[in-house]
Amino acid sequence: MDISDAGTYLLRKDDKGCIYSCVVSAQTACGENVVFEKGFFVALIESGNALLSCGSMPVCEACKKDMFILTPSMNCEVYGYSNDFVMRCIYVNPDYFDSLFDGLPMYYHLLRTVGVSDVPIFHLDANRYRYMKLEVRLFSEHLKTYRYFRDGVIRHLCGCLLLSITDMLCCNGRNRPLYVKRADEIFRSFKKLLAENYRMHHDLAFYADRLNISTTYLSRIVKNTTGRTVKFHISELICTEAKRLLESSDMSVNEISEFLGFSDQTVFGRFFVLKYGVSPMKYRMKKI
Numbered sequence: 001m002d003i004s005d006a007g008t009y010l011l012r013k014d015d016k017g018c019i020y021s022c023v024v025s026a027q028t029a030c031g032e033n034v035v036f037e038k039g040f041f042v043a044l045i046e047s048g049n050a051l052l053s054c055g056s057m058p059v060c061e062a063c064k065k066d067m068f069i070l071t072p073s074m075n076c077e078v079y080g081y082s083n084d085f086v087m088r089c090i091y092v093n094p095d096y097f098d099s100l101f102d103g104l105p106m107y108y109h110l111l112r113t114v115g116v117s118d119v120p121i122f123h124l125d126a127n128r129y130r131y132m133k134l135e136v137r138l139f140s141e142h143l144k145t146y147r148y149f150r151d152g153v154i155r156h157l158c159g160c161l162l163l164s165i166t167d168m169l170c171c172n173g174r175n176r177p178l179y180v181k182r183a184d185e186i187f188r189s190f191k192k193l194l195a196e197n198y199r200m201h202h203d204l205a206f207y208a209d210r211l212n213i214s215t216t217y218l219s220r221i222v223k224n225t226t227g228r229t230v231k232f233h234i235s236e237l238i239c240t241e242a243k244r245l246l247e248s249s250d251m252s253v254n255e256i257s258e259f260l261g262f263s264d265q266t267v268f269g270r271f272f273v274l275k276y277g278v279s280p281m282k283y284r285m286k287k288i
Contacts, residue, residue, distance in 0.1 A: 001029065001030075001032040001033065001034055001035065002034075002035050002037075003022070003024065003034055003035060003036050003041070003089060003091070004020070004022075004091075006022075006024050006028055006029045006032070006034045007022030007023055007024040007025075007028055007089060008022055008023050008024075008025075008028055009021070009022050009141075010022055010023060010088075010137075010139065010140045010141060011139045011140050011141055011143060011144075012141070018092070018093045018096040018154075019090070019091060019092050019093065019096060019139070019154065019158070020090075020091050021088065021089065021090045021091070021136070021139035021140065022088075022089055022091075023086065023087070023088055023089075024078075024086075024087045024088075024089060025085060025086045025087070026048065026081050026082065026083050026084070026085045026086075029081065032079075033077045033078065033079040034077065034078040034079070035075070035076070035077050036070050036074075036075070036076040036077070036078070036089075037074075037075045037076075038072055038094075038195075039070075039072055039091050039092060039093060039094060040069075040070065040071060040072065040091070040092040040093075040094060040097045041068075041069070041070040041076075041089060041090065041091055041092075042067065042069055042089070042090045042092075042136070042161065042165070043067065043068050043069075043070075043087050043088065043089045043090075044066075044067050044087065044088045044089075044129075044132060044133060044136050045062055045063060045064055045065070045066045045067070045085075045086070045087045046064060046086045046087065046088060046133065047064050047084050047085065047086045048063070048064065048081060048082040048083070048084040048085030048086060049061060049062060049063035049064070049081065049082050049085065050062055050078050050079065050080055050081035050082070050085050050087075051078070051079055051080040051081075052068060052076060052077070052078055052119050052121060053076065053077045053079070054070075054074055054075065054076040054077075054119045055074065055075060055076075055236060055239070055240040056236065056239065056240070057119050058119070060119050060121060062078075062121055065123060065124045065125075065126075065129045066121055066122065066123050066124070067121070067122050067124055067132065067165075068119065068120055068121040068122070069110055069120045069122075069165065070120065071107065071110070071191065072094045072191075072192070072195040073191050073194060073195045073233075073237060074120075075240050075241075075244065076119075088133075088136050088137070090136060090139050090161070092158065094192065094195070098192070100155065100158055100159060100162065101159060102158075102159045102162040102163050102166065103162060104184075104185065104188060105162075105166050106162045106163075106165050106166045106169070107188055108184045108188070109166050109169035109170060110165075110169060111184070111187070111225065111226075112169075113169050113172055122168065122172070124168070128168060131164070132164060135157075135160060135161050135164055136161070138157055139154075139157065143157075183221045183224070183225065184225065186211060186213065186218070186221050187221055187222060187225045187226075189211055190207055190211060190218065190221075190222065190230075191233075193207055193210055193211070194207065194233060194234065194237065195237070198234055198237040198238060198241075199238075199241070199259065199260050199261050200261040201261070202234055202238070202261060204218065204219065204230045204231070207230065218230065235271075235275065238260055238271075239272075239275050239276075241260060242256060242260060242268075242272060242280070243283070245259070246280055246283055246284045247284070253265055253268070253269070253280045253281055253284075256268070256280070257269075268280065
């Protein structure tokens with residue numbers, strides 16, 4: 001179940017779909033897995049506990065006072081929640097996020113804090129949790145009472161929330177520089193391009209060309225920033241989407257291979273076996 005269907009709206013999407021907020025509970029989710037994808041998400045757990053699964057990252061448990069932050073390249077599922085589970089969520093459209101002045105510093109420090117191998121979840125102390133809870137609750141239908149300056153108010157609330165998160169991340173990594181380097185800006189642009197194009201473009205040259213840099217320079221930036229190669233990042237998104245489609249859609253293996261940009265089903269099958277040790281069909285049968 002998509003997050004947009006699993007919660008009770010506090011602030012509904014505007015015409016441009018830039019931002020919304022909702023409350024997800026054990027009751028509104030109706031026992032189904034709650035899926036976060038294709039956006040920036042900030043989620044604050046107010047009671048109970050649940051399990052979080054993000055791609056190939058280890059499954060982790062989240063409980064009251066935990067906050068997790070997701071970027072568009074992350075697909076996350078929340079499941080196994082307790083009966084008293086309650087979580088407040090804010091969604092920000094990627095294009096709108098990019099227009100926010102305080103977005104890049106937050107993204108930079110998030111990346112430096114959790115890298116690519118951990119679920120970006122943080123346990124807040126009592127004081128920070130209390131304040132963050134107040135900030136998140138400001139994103140409500142009451143904002144629609146503003147007639148003339150609503151967009152400006154929402155933009156400033158987003159900036160305030162992003163700065164609060166950035167401050168938290170800086171406190172978790174005190175030896176990290178506060179400024180954003182050009183390499184981090186390039187990496188952020190690469191991740192945005194990747195989230196939009198990974199299905200049809202699996203080659204390094206495409207992304208380097210779109211960023212107007214050499215393949216060698218892009219490879220070095222990605223490796224230095226995350227410890228992983230460009231190929232790893234591309235494969236990670238393809239694998240996550242392939243597993244999702246095999247588990248929850250009625251698309252044939254051939255249709256999935258075409259959807260993910262492979263020349264034919266055989267090439268997709270080899271790729272999948274290399275990653276998981278079983279064919280796509282056997283993987284699907286095991287999940288049924």
